[in-house]
Amino acid sequence: MNQKSMDKLTGTVKFVILLIFGMLLMMPFIWMVSVGFDRNANITMPFPPQLIPEEISSFNYGIVFENGRLIQSYINSGIVTTSSVALQVGASLLAGYAFSKGTFKYKRLLFILVLCTLMIPMEPRLIPLYTLFNSFGLLNSFWPLILPTVINGMLIFLCKQFFDQLPTTLREAAQIDGAGEFRIFFTVYLPLAGPIAATMVILSFIWSWNDFMWPLVVLNDQELHTVPLYLASFSLENGTSLGGLTMALATVSIIPIVVMYLFLQRYIIQSIALSGVKGE
Missing domain, CATH: 4.10.280 (MYOD Basic-Helix-Loop-Helix Domain, subunit B)
Known part of the structure; x- marks a missing residue:
């Protein structure tokens, strides 16, 4: 042979x-x-x-x-997820670029602190976050679901690794032409960050859409319930007596994730592979 x-x-x-x-x-x-x-x-x-x-x-x-409640929960999840994805991806791109190409004091130490946040699970943060948002009177609203997600150590790490493999000479050439840091980022590096941005959109969307524990803690009004909370409440109310309807609800609840993944999945492997290559 x-x-x-x-x-x-x-x-x-x-x-x-x-x-x-x-x-x-x-x-x-x-x-x-x-x-x-x-x-x-x-x-x-x-x-x-x-x-x-x-x-x-x-x-x-x-x-x-x-089902009217399902439609309302879809709207709620859409508001929370869209806001979280936009803020999280934008902040991660800026932070990743700063840690990769920026030159400022204590950069390495700050990046280590960002990575340390990956070792802290959500459970120990529940009480401090709850107390914080309670002191500002923001409980039972969408703000506690959106604001804590802005800074994400995993996404910042992925962004930094991606920008590391892009040539630093692009930044130096733009500086010679008189461009500032924000202009360099938005006109030079951001157009090249499509793969990593698409990957972060998928990951952030899944995390936000599927989040259950934190919304369960801060949302008391049923009109504000997201899709996972509504699905959980429906299952508790009916158990297996309406198994077919429960499974139909579960299927419908994951449709946005499936659609998002089908549109953007080809960028995941590409961006992760690129983020592991060190460029000069």
Whole structure:
């Protein structure tokens, strides 16, 4: 067997293995969608689980899209997520550029402090954040969900690594032409940061849209509930008595994430690969 045939066989084996593992990972999501189309699942959940319902019906999804509370929770999540993504990505791009190309005192120390925030989970920060926003009278509003997300150590780190691989000579040439730091950033480096920006949009969107614990702590009014909170409250109220409707709600709740990922997923591997290359 020649080398070309060996490479083809190896590629086929890798594809089959990845396909099998991909299908295994997708099985829970396929089952979730399937149960949503099973009207009988509102009476009793099918056991053993079936990938294709015996009687396919769009009844559950029809109820979901007519649900006023779900629509309101979508609007709430849209407001919080859009604001968080815009502020988080913008701040991370500026901070990453500053740590990569900037020259200022204690830069290394400040960057280490930013990285240290990655080691602090959300749970120890709940009480201090709650006390802080309570003192400003901002509880039971969207502000506690938006403001703490502006500074994100992981995104700043990814931005710095990405800007590190871009030539510093671009900045030096712009400085010779008399450009200031903000002009250099917005006209020279920002147009080149499309891949990392797209990756950060995806990550920030997923984190904000799926956030559950912190909104549960600060939001008391049901009219302000985000999609995860509404889904949790619906599940607690009905349990498995409306399994089909619950699964339909869960399916609809992840649609924005799936759409966002499909549009921007090709940038993830590209940007992470580039951020690991040191450029001069």
